[in-house]
Amino acid sequence: MQGNGLTFEELNDGFVVAINIEARPGEEDAVGAILAGLVAPTMAEPGVKLFRPYRSPKNPGHFFLIELYRDETAWGAHQETEHFKTAIAELVPRASRRERVPFVPYTSA
Template sequence: MVDVKSANGGLVVTAFWEAKAGEADAVLDILKRFLPQAQREPGVEAFQIHQSLTEPAKFFFYEVFRDEAAFGAHQQTEHFKTLIQGEALPRLAKRERAQHRFV
């Protein structure tokens, strides 16, 4: 759980994914392999991925990083490059990301 008081300098990233038709199960499998690795990264304060109950092809990510440098390091990890860029992104119909800060 994120301690909001200590995470005030942190970077929050949200993402919405929608898998292409017939790809939801493959994306889910990739994310199940990716998630524990992302959660163990040193600059990650919180990292959760959710799958829609009513639209299983849709996924929501909520990520809290110590700072922008930690987010940058996250995108350079081998598991991000292999599983997300290499395997998951080609299976997506839609991907939206936004960055936020605590207020």
Template sequence: MKRSSDTRLTPRRAGMIDRRSAIGISGAVLAICNFTPWTISPSRSEEQGVKTMNQYAANNKTIGEAVGGGGLLVVAQWEAKEGQADKVAAILDSFLPEAQKDPGAKLFLIGRNKDNPAQFLFYELFRDEAALKAHQESGYFKTYIAGQALPLLAKRERAQYALL
């Protein structure tokens, strides 16, 4: 009897990714890109202090609770202009606790690339399109992001996704 050499796994639904897989893939992408979603620090050195995002958690939701019921996922990548990365990090340090308290934000994480501290990654989950719009029209967004951070950026990319 001849054994089959075809060891491919067949997905449950071709072309579809479930929520658990999406979260796992996101974690893997963050790890591969060498981003640290759990911390943001004004500089690469430990001596100047690393602030953990847990300090700013508005609540104690699990990832599963946060993604429950779907939502609008926004992923953004920033790159600071030459010599501006620490200023951007300081602005984000003030912005992050406000963003995490936003009632329409189900999950809000910011990471800084460990190998290139001028690069930042945002992983934001909003209740819906209206919640994202309210976030962008908030006073803290206009002050920290539009008013202070955006002029310091060389690059800003954003994409929106609907959770499956």
């Protein structure tokens, strides 16, 4: 078993979104708090397998998120939640860059 009670195979099957965020100068801690506040409500969504933000130890204004959903529909459902909409409204003005890249598995584990 791995994190969230899922096996390695289950964690490697689904719809992945990799997100890079750069905070505007002076907004680093606010962006970090917004992302931290998304973890619990996002992990409570039925189609979410993993939602994990990371922060660069060398540049505290750089953040990376890995999101793993059951499928692309679950990712779409996440974007319709109130916690997501509220967080994005707070985050976007504080970020100088936000890049989201979806991925799907193409080989077996």
